[in-house]
Amino acid sequence: MRYVSTRGAWSATPQPFCAVLLEGLAPDGGLAVPQAYPRFTPAELDALRPASYADLALAIVERFCDDIPRDDLARLVRATYTAEAFGSPTITPLTVLEPGLALLHVSNGPTLAFKDIALQWLGNLFEYVLAREGRTVNIVGATSGDTGSAAEHALKGRHGVAVFMLSPHGRMSAFQRAQMYSLTDANVHNLAIEGTFDDCQDIVKAINGDAAFKARYAIGAVNSINWGRIVAQVVYYFSGYFQATRGNGEAVDFAVPSGNFGNILSAYVARELGLPVRRLILATNENDVLDEFFRSGRYRPRSAAETHITSSPSMDIAKASNFERFVFDVVGRDPAVVRALWAELARDGGFDLAGTRHWAAVQAAGFVSSRSTHADRLATIRAVDERYGVTIDPHTADGVKAALELRDPEVTTVCVETALPAKFGATILEALGHEPSRPAAFVGLEARPQRCTVLPVDAARVKAYIEEHAAAA
Numbered sequence: 001m002r003y004v005s006t007r008g009a010w011s012a013t014p015q016p017f018c019a020v021l022l023e024g025l026a027p028d029g030g031l032a033v034p035q036a037y038p039r040f041t042p043a044e045l046d047a048l049r050p051a052s053y054a055d056l057a058l059a060i061v062e063r064f065c066d067d068i069p070r071d072d073l074a075r076l077v078r079a080t081y082t083a084e085a086f087g088s089p090t091i092t093p094l095t096v097l098e099p100g101l102a103l104l105h106v107s108n109g110p111t112l113a114f115k116d117i118a119l120q121w122l123g124n125l126f127e128y129v130l131a132r133e134g135r136t137v138n139i140v141g142a143t144s145g146d147t148g149s150a151a152e153h154a155l156k157g158r159h160g161v162a163v164f165m166l167s168p169h170g171r172m173s174a175f176q177r178a179q180m181y182s183l184t185d186a187n188v189h190n191l192a193i194e195g196t197f198d199d200c201q202d203i204v205k206a207i208n209g210d211a212a213f214k215a216r217y218a219i220g221a222v223n224s225i226n227w228g229r230i231v232a233q234v235v236y237y238f239s240g241y242f243q244a245t246r247g248n249g250e251a252v253d254f255a256v257p258s259g260n261f262g263n264i265l266s267a268y269v270a271r272e273l274g275l276p277v278r279r280l281i282l283a284t285n286e287n288d289v290l291d292e293f294f295r296s297g298r299y300r301p302r303s304a305a306e307t308h309i310t311s312s313p314s315m316d317i318a319k320a321s322n323f324e325r326f327v328f329d330v331v332g333r334d335p336a337v338v339r340a341l342w343a344e345l346a347r348d349g350g351f352d353l354a355g356t357r358h359w360a361a362v363q364a365a366g367f368v369s370s371r372s373t374h375a376d377r378l379a380t381i382r383a384v385d386e387r388y389g390v391t392i393d394p395h396t397a398d399g400v401k402a403a404l405e406l407r408d409p410e411v412t413t414v415c416v417e418t419a420l421p422a423k424f425g426a427t428i429l430e431a432l433g434h435e436p437s438r439p440a441a442f443v444g445l446e447a448r449p450q451r452c453t454v455l456p457v458d459a460a461r462v463k464a465y466i467e468e469h470a471a472a473a
């Protein structure tokens with residue numbers, strides 16, 4: 001399996017998996033995509049049905065990472081997907097809420113959000129690839145919550161890696177702060193920036209824009225466009241499908257709370273691999289860039305000023321960074337068309353596929369979408385609590401709202417639980433009148449000692465800090 005860029009780079013020299021793993025964007029600004037999707041036959045799918053999560057993961061990732069010896073991959077997935085790390089031997093168990101409606105629990109990892117599934121594996125993979133190649137990497141990112149803590153928990157204590165995570169000083173919840181700042185590993189650096197999340201992102205951009213600095217300190221990222229993350233997430237769609245069905249090619253619909261289009265892209269890839277997935281129900285909150293696209297064909301990223309701060313904050317996005325991978329497929333995998341569309345986007349602020357020769361391919365891809373408000377989230381959290389006795393978090397509520405609205409009684413709808421309610425106590429309190437319960441390991445989290453370095457909004461100061469604390473080989 002080799003990889004090309006959505007904008008045409010590497011077409012003549014497709015890259016192996018390990019080469020794209022540590023890259024952010026391709027040199028032409030595009031995203032890495034496989035040259036073709038491998039395909040599982042119905043017989044191969046049946047054979048995978050009884051597999052453990054780690055064996056299922058191996059069967060899927062080995063098709064995408066064939067430049068890593070199979071035995072090594074097997075060791076890496078077995079070290080990652082353990083009952084200790086994810087709370088049960090099933091790793092991503094499924095709860096049937098009622099016949100035809102199920103919840104897939106992909107958020108039982110160390111930071112209680114689905115991002116752990118991919119990032120825990122990437123932590124193991126990075127360490128392995130860096131050791132093999134005798135390299136080091138300094139991961140620099142900005143976070144307003146979930147991604148940063150999942151990345152830190154995945155990379156803490158790893159050889160050859162240091163993490164520098166910028167967060168807005170005093171603007172995260174006490175729980176989120178504690179999740180990150182209570183890590184005391186020497187290679188984890190929490191930099192509390194005296195500014196907003198946008199200031200943090202601007203500093204990360206400035207650091208990546210300094211090519212000499214970037215090369216000298218091997219600056220890397222683990223953001224949502226990382227192809228390794230997309231592949232790792234494909235596995236739980238297989239697992240969820242097997243748990244929700246009995247076989248014979250029975251199809252399901254998946255409902256996915258979406259922001260950067262990473263999680264639902266994995267569901268789309270699962271279907272490309274041959275999994276019988278019928279529709280993909282995409283849920284947004286008030287930040288409805290993707291809902292607008294699937295309803296109208298118009299893709300229009302928002303400005304920072306137009307981006308709402310909502311009670312499902314991990315879906316508060318202005319543009320959907322993984323969306324370009326889907327567009328690449330619907331325009332017939334023609335990088336010239338992708339380049340033209342993104343040039344139009346830069347010039348006019350958006351593009352419109354409705355009425356073009358590509359719209360039929362978008363519709364054939366089987367996406368339907370829905371948008372939620374704060375009031376919808378509260379109502380859905382209450383309804384799920386009353387009807388099924390299950391507490392869901394506000395992001396999952398966006399997905400369940402979409403599922404209830406769009407579900408087809410003929411097909412089982414599997415809603416993906418993207419975080420646990422314990423992370424979003426204030427919204428649960430507002431909806432249900434009481435705080436959510438916490439997994440035992442999180443009781444008293446806020447009281448643990450915390451460590452962070454406060455820095456001004458100044459890229460030069462952050463660079464100086466990185467120079468001083470960069471990863472050693």
Ligand SMILES: *Cc1c(COP(=O)(O)O)cnc(C)c1O
Nearest residue numbers: 258259260261262263314418419
């Ligand atoms: C990151 C995140 C999302 C959005 O996922 P994408 O892959 O960006 O679409 C939804 N819910 C939660 C809880 C998240 O952390």
